[in-house]
Amino acid sequence: MHPRAGQRARPEDLVDVDALIRSYSERRPDPADPAQRVSFGTSGHRGSSFDGAFNEDHIAAITQAIVEYRATQGVTGAILIGRDTHALSEPAWRTTLEVLAGNGVDALVDSRDAFTPTPAVSHAILKLNRQAPGRTDGIVITPSHNPPRDGGFKYNPPSGGPAGSDATSAIAKRANELLANGLSGVRRIPFERAVAAAGRYDFLGEYVDDLPSILDLDAVRRGKVKIGADPLGGASVGYWGEIADRHGLDLTVVNTTVDPRWAFMPLDTDGKIRMDCSSPAAMANLIEIMRGPATYDIATGNDADADRHGIVTADSGLMNPNHYLAVAVDYLFRRREQWGAKVAVGKTLVSSSMIDRVAADLGRGLLETPVGFKYFVPGLLDGSIGFGGEESAGASFLREDGSVWTTDKDGILLALLAAEIMGTSGKSPSEHYAALAAKHGAPAYARLDAPATREQKARLGALSPKDVAADVLAGEPITQVLTRAPGNDEPIGGLKVVTQNAWFAARPSGTEDVYKIYAESFLGEDHLRQVQDEARGVVSEALQG
Structure with a gap:
């Protein structure tokens, strides 16, 4: 930090x-x-x-x-x-x-x-x-x-x-x-x-005039939801005011500044200016606003091209993107009755397994893909998946009638969905997540980087399940070793190791001499750290093998 x-x-x-x-x-x-x-x-x-x-x-x-x-x-x-x-x-x-x-x-x-x-x-x-x-x-x-x-x-x-x-x-x-x-x-x-x-x-x-085809904006108005929207100096800066005016929402654009230097931004965790609406450091301005008097019920942020979303609530601050994706899936599949019973949930394989548990509870199929929103495009186009989401705070979903809205990530849409959730239920998305955690367990999730040479990264991207010799991870039997995504059989460019209550995935970075380890445990923070520690060993052994 x-x-x-x-x-x-x-x-x-x-x-x-x-x-x-x-x-x-x-x-x-x-x-x-x-x-x-x-x-x-x-x-x-x-x-x-x-x-x-x-x-x-x-x-x-x-x-x-x-x-x-x-x-x-x-x-x-x-x-x-x-x-x-x-x-x-x-x-x-x-x-x-x-x-x-x-x-x-x-x-x-x-x-x-x-x-x-x-x-x-x-x-x-x-x-x-x-x-x-x-x-x-x-x-x-x-x-x-x-x-x-x-x-x-x-x-x-x-x-x-x-x-x-x-x-x-x-x-x-x-x-x-x-x-x-x-x-x-x-x-x-x-x-x-x-x-x-x-x-x-x-x-x-x-775009703005078509929003009622995908969102229940009447519920936002009826619920008198007060929204604070921060474009973070990005391309959505002209959209939020128009959304408020054309749809009669109680919505304030908290920052209308456009500055190619982003001089108004707080530094991200590594000391760089980065318009990452899923980073608590980068979103410090909006988080601070929500810590004051209860001016807004929901505050939202977008990155520079508005394909990502950040959701800030008064009761919990900036929501973890995985938490909000799980809430969005649970809410949408319970409310969008026209979608049909066979419409599935789409997620990347490094997104939280909370989504898996929510989908199972809903009785919905799960399409688990490699990292990359492009893998959700066919399902959104033909309506076979109702929601596609990435752990990096990017998602889109179908219109109310089950037809396609966008086949790229839509941060404006997901931000407005948070207001709809609050308008229909009277509860914030973070309160909804607390209820999901009480029902399905509260996972600990983290991502870290480990050093790797260019040759090691190439080897990691070409591994097969037989390259993993371990049969136990952090005290639990390994149930799956994946190098291809179960949802579409596409190579994941790395590997994912799964147990009953935890998993890790390792993928080479495309820009740095590191590989990324994503890990999650439903057994707490200490178990997560054990998963992370053993993941390094599993990957190291596989790369040497």
Whole structure:
């Protein structure tokens, strides 16, 4: 824990925005350096212009690669462009439009010339494709909750959700070829002509006006729920006030500041500025507001592109994301009667087993997938899963009638659901979780990092169950060793070891020389620490084996 974690940033903590943007246009990445090549993780290509990892050449090459890829897939309609409030998002947006227009591809940008959250882009893709199936896709320029020095770039195909690995691998391969060839083959025109050629789309109006199809906003009004919403300086900053006005909610936007340095943010646990709405340190401002006089019943936060949610209640402070996901599942499947009895619950395999117990209590099937929201896309599209959620505070669910809402994470939606829960029950989501814990047990959950070389990380990602020799974990017999997700048989890029009351999962980091250990125990904090300690040994032995 950094000594100033949770304290407001100082001048020396802030990024030099002018220098960052200069680096974007002036620095040329070295295609021979793996750290400066295009690489799509679970949430797109990310990096900083200071490091030669997110520069104009990258964005021109990626956009050209997307143009070529979508042509091979028969996607011939407009491509929707969203962006968040990071400093690098604006210049990347300009480059993107120049390349799209240079290739004769129609682009749709926000009609207000404003920031556009990820869920609004997913919502728009699906709506437009209902009118002309398979013609529309999207790009969202965002590094999510990453520090202000970073930029990010995501591609959403006509399914509306994050692109699958087949698409991202093809796009990254072609983009790196273009980089290596000095951008020969990239077609672009000047920005003034490109932006003039772009069409306009009312992302905000289409999204906000459609909210009654998925939420019981009447219950929020009847319950007189007072909401405090903090966009954390992100792309949802223009949405929350409109939500309040158009739907008559008692909702206050507690912070309307947009500052690409994020000077108003408290430091995260490692001393960096990070707009992580699931981190108590990063959410210190909102937590402090809720500690004062009872101004709000519910307070919510979003990250920079609003695909994540943070829920703060007066009785418990910032909720653990796993706790809120369990509450959301329990509430929705008891209230959404039109969904049907066969609709299942979707979760990542590193999310809390409390969700497993809630799903079993509801009599619902459970789709457990690898990390990555893309795995929930098919089930949300066809209505076979009613809710898909990740442990990192990202989720979406179906409309009241059982049809798809978004196939990407929607932090605005999950924040408003907390108000609906309070409006219908008179109890906060944290009170609901206390009732679930009393019924199913109270798990202890944590994530930590352990050092690993590049070779060890590659070995970890390729393990099979037979590589694990242990048959006992923290005093309990091991019941499962998984290297493929039980919900869809996709490789998990690591392993998960399960007992009756505990589990751990180990996955290599995509950006650092560490592997991540997720662990949970229903037998208390001491047992959790024992699970964590033995997990290191199990992984070490497997890597040597």
